[in-house]
Amino acid sequence: MDAVFLGALDIGGSKIAATIANRSGPLARVTQATIKSGTPDAIARQCLQLLALACERAGIAPNEVSSLGVSSCGPFAVQDQALGLVAPNLCGGLTDSVDLPNDWTYIPLETILRTRYAQVAIENDCIAALTAERHFGAAQNQDNCVYVTWSTGIGFGLCVDGHILRGKHGNAGHAGHMLLSASEDALCGCGNRGDLEALVSGRNLGNQHGQSAADIFSAAHAGEARALAIVHEAARWFGRGLYNLATTLDTQCFLLGGSVWRHHADLLTPIIEAEMMSRFPALIAGITIRSAALDELVADIGALALVMPQEWMADWRLHSPWLNLQTHPVV
Numbered sequence: 001m002d003a004v005f006l007g008a009l010d011i012g013g014s015k016i017a018a019t020i021a022n023r024s025g026p027l028a029r030v031t032q033a034t035i036k037s038g039t040p041d042a043i044a045r046q047c048l049q050l051l052a053l054a055c056e057r058a059g060i061a062p063n064e065v066s067s068l069g070v071s072s073c074g075p076f077a078v079q080d081q082a083l084g085l086v087a088p089n090l091c092g093g094l095t096d097s098v099d100l101p102n103d104w105t106y107i108p109l110e111t112i113l114r115t116r117y118a119q120v121a122i123e124n125d126c127i128a129a130l131t132a133e134r135h136f137g138a139a140q141n142q143d144n145c146v147y148v149t150w151s152t153g154i155g156f157g158l159c160v161d162g163h164i165l166r167g168k169h170g171n172a173g174h175a176g177h178m179l180l181s182a183s184e185d186a187l188c189g190c191g192n193r194g195d196l197e198a199l200v201s202g203r204n205l206g207n208q209h210g211q212s213a214a215d216i217f218s219a220a221h222a223g224e225a226r227a228l229a230i231v232h233e234a235a236r237w238f239g240r241g242l243y244n245l246a247t248t249l250d251t252q253c254f255l256l257g258g259s260v261w262r263h264h265a266d267l268l269t270p271i272i273e274a275e276m277m278s279r280f281p282a283l284i285a286g287i288t289i290r291s292a293a294l295d296e297l298v299a300d301i302g303a304l305a306l307v308m309p310q311e312w313m314a315d316w317r318l319h320s321p322w323l324n325l326q327t328h329p330v331v
């Protein structure tokens with residue numbers, strides 16, 4: 001039987017978005033800053049409240065939503081046969097970072113969402129983004145493609161031979177934590193020094209160089225030598241990371257998204273291409289790098305796509321109904 005209304009959650013380190021959709025498109029979306037204190041179930045409770053609010057905005061009762069798709073930052077862990085979050089950007093008990101006012105080591109998610117929704121599908125945010133791009137965006141008809149977000153963190157969604165890779169706990173694609181450098185200076189939120197995210201993510205570039213990534217990039221655009229050197233170094237590490245994945249997966253196409261990429265693709269593309277395309281042509285020749293199409297709603301659309309009936313998809317591809325979506329911030 002077709003679902004009449006679908007719910008979607010996009011759970012990130014800084015905000016959570018809840019969306020309600022029917023066959024004609026998304027009806028309402030509410031967002032709120034992610035709760036970082038209280039009991040370990042606080043975030044899952046916040047998700048239920050935001051979904052209820054989104055239902056109110058859409059003019060429907062919460063029990064009319066049959067299926068819920070969830071895009072979340074990870075990593076995930078399995079406890080009592082349900083998925084929960086062990087994300088260092090949310091769990092104060094997993095990181096030395098002083099800006100998290102909690103001692104959580106595990107956030108129960110699936111168990112609590114299932115108290116309200118019969119069908120729940122949870123995926124890592126880059127896997128959800130890749131799902132969205134394969135159905136509705138720039139990766140349609142691409143069977144060997146990788147979605148990459150370059151933002152405050154670095155994440156990947158991997159598709160090989162038409163299959164999106166998930167792994168034993170849904171954590172496939174956490175390749176931002178691949179170790180690249182022996183440098184002790186670059187520290188990732190996961191605790192690694194010298195992994196890809198430590199070397200290039202927006203947050204870690206800022207931490208390493210004592211000014212925000214936005215300031216570094218604008219100085220680089222203005223031609224300032226020190227900032228240009230920082231950006232070149234980061235883009236070279238990033239290109240090396242893509243090269244390593246391409247040699248592992250035999251990738252055809254990289255789709256790039258995330259705020260750092262969106263704002264600076266022009267500056268970054270030639271450096272990344274030079275770094276990866278200059279190597280081992282038998283494996284690298286013909287790979288394309290392009291921007292993801294769905295932009296800031298990619299995780300929300302991906303979360304919906306996880307539970308969307310097949311027969312809705314052609315309409316959504318044709319009409320892009322998410323383009324008119326109104327977002328309501330909840331304070």
Ligand SMILES: [Zn+2]
Pocket residue numbers: 176177188189190191192195197198
């Ligand atoms: Zn890391």
